[in-house]
Amino acid sequence: MQRYTEEQSNIMIQYEKFTLSNGLKVIHHPDITTPMVAMSILYDVGAKDEDEKQTGFAHLFEHLMFGGSVNIDDYDEPLQNAGGENNAYTTNDLTNYYLQLPKENIETAFWLESDRMLNLAFSEKSLDVQRKVVCEEFKEHYINKPYGDVWQYLRELCYKVHPYKWQTIGKELKHVEDAQLQDVKHFFAKHYNPSNAIMCIAGNITKEKVVELCDKYFAPIPAGEKYLRNLPTESAQTEARKLVIERDVPVNALYKAYHMGSRLSNGYHAADLITEILSGGESSRLHVELVKEQKLFSQIDCYHLGSIEPGLLVIDGKVSANVSMQEADDAIEKIIEQFIAIGITELELKKAINKTESLISFEDLSLLNRANNLSYYELLGDAEMMNSEMGKYATVSAEQVHIEAKRIFRKENGNTMWYVSKGV
């Protein structure tokens, strides 16, 4: 009985792919058990494609995509009227627009999304309002909030040439405030082309219907010029870096960021498991040692940024009252040294893999997640990663985790930031 259920736990996600003559890649994932259809349109443009003098632009642009398109005054209203919901997000790597609605009204989604891929309305009023809205978003999350500026400094410490050195919200408010309509038009022409996009349609809809609606709405969109990305490469870090900043916060915080491989590098899955072993839950190493045993931190996490190009693995903690920054820093270093010296146990590995399996299974419950992930994996190179990723995690060995840890946690690969409370 047990054996039977074990084998049943990985359900293959079925899908088909095709490409329109204008270059738009389409993925169809049928699921007739749901009354809904979800759509993800992922544009291969993120904050990394911005000019350093005009940061925050990809994200501002995402807002403008809701300000009306060439033939349709308002995006949200017709979608809501069709019983749909939508949103979008911008990362350093990509911009994804997603929606879901009852299957009966799917044509509305094709109509809306194809029109804004065709062309935007570009109004001064919309730009003016969204500049203000984004500035308020900037203030809400990055200024008017304790520790809100951490990532601005940490990114600049870790990246010297690669555009990952700025956040998607932008380097400063002024870049957003200065955005002009001409820049917006230029950005659209450069990045929002069918050949630069991937679309996934998931849910209760047949392949025939998807093909028919693609032909009707997306196929007539001109291909545009393919954008070729050419980003500066970050050279390997050769010396440990450290930054100390003082802020009006009640609690000292400590950050240690290490360069890791790209999303498609061989070590990725092992690196992901390292974060799980170090801080995934209350039986993880950092939590047990530093919060429960030594009581040096009130909170400690380890994660990576999930970027496509070479990324960062970060340890991030709030230091307990009356503990010096040096003492806290040394304690983390010691745990890392142990990790490098001894590696991990089979039990730790099994636990991290089980947790990952559970995480993936719960994530795949949602139709919208499946649509977004299929688009994302296709962007990485192959939608089939949707079905093969779990296998990659399951076959990582304790030895591989150990090797990856030794590679990542080299002293000269580390960036430490002490974020110190004024007056402590």
Place this chain on the structure above:
Amino acid sequence: MSINRKIAPPILNATDFTFQLADITQAQLANGMPFYYLNAGAQEVVNIELVFDAGTWQQHKPGVAQAAASLLKNGTTKKTALEINELIEFYGANLKCGASNDFANVNISCMSKHLHHLLPLLFELLTESIFPEHELEIYKQTTIQRMQVSLKKSDFVANRKIDEYLFGYHHPYGFYNNISDIQAIETKDLREYILQYYSFDNCKIFLSGKFNDGIIKDVETIFGSSKWNDSDAIIRNEFTVTPAEQKKYRITNDKNGVQGSVRMSMPFIKKAHPDFAPMIIVNTLFGGYFGSRLMSNIREDKGYTYGIYSYLYNNKHEGAFGISTEAGKDVCEATVQEIYKEIEILKTEPVDTEELQLVKNYILGGLVGDLDGPFQIMQRWKNLLLFGFDKSRFDSNIEIYKTITPAQIQELANRYFIADNFYELVVV
């Protein structure tokens, strides 16, 4: 194929859909505990939730309900906190324990194949937790540090204060913990609280996802065959609200703040009131979704904020209606004035039928997705059952959403949206 892109494709109005809340099994364990389950779904995942009438409403000492929930997995007579967490995490499970105003919840999500390993542990947590002194000490330090950080945030301060004005500091819905309250918690408070309120006769079990009959048997045996945590009869607390006399407040929390947290709230009807369901439509139209009046005006037209929402409080004993936004420091007062303007428009002008149809389609269209999958269906049922409703409530709500008219909306707005009833707060 040439198409006229200016013409929207035809849609089916969600008001023409039929909505059916799938049935669940409503059983009773041998000891009398209500046990609700739904075996459905394609994926091999499962969720079990135990809900106790043990929110802050029942606590006799500040902070105890939340601390007891948080520390439930931090040591039993047989296992240390580390051993417990190792076990849960080994099975890739997610255990969440928490207390809100009215209820305490203990919830496990995991792959179906692992649940039978975890049910005995769950029972052990409920019946043999010892709340070790050193675990409580760590909890206190962590909680106090978090609170110190939160107190720097205008939104955190605003959320506490607005509820205090509405209900009074001595009412559970208006109360908030201070650092001294956290410091005063003792392990015996937690043990007593669990023994008194986390008991078989104060609990409902909700199980959903894909599982085999063996799991139902396990639940019956483990949770249903004894009178666990049996103690004195539970006395339900009673409180009366003592709202603040003053209605308008401006607080400076951070002299360098660049945004203000704007909150406006007023006392409102409870869920059982016949006007509650139609007011869900009024609220959605006014400030409950991205296309709402408040969002369209204050974000999409004026650009004062990243987002603004209104909502009906989800409390069992007292109702309230609120509006919340973070706005630029210089435009907070203008935001407050715009909110009053929108209230006035809702009261004086009937909503046009197109806008109302849009709101109905949005709510009902979303509901199609919300009823998709075992967890979502059980969530609906839980919200009905915990508030004493049955399926007829779901059906009658749908009918109201489908048929409410502009005249009814205007009438409701006039009945409930009285400008003078609002507490008004801006924290910078």
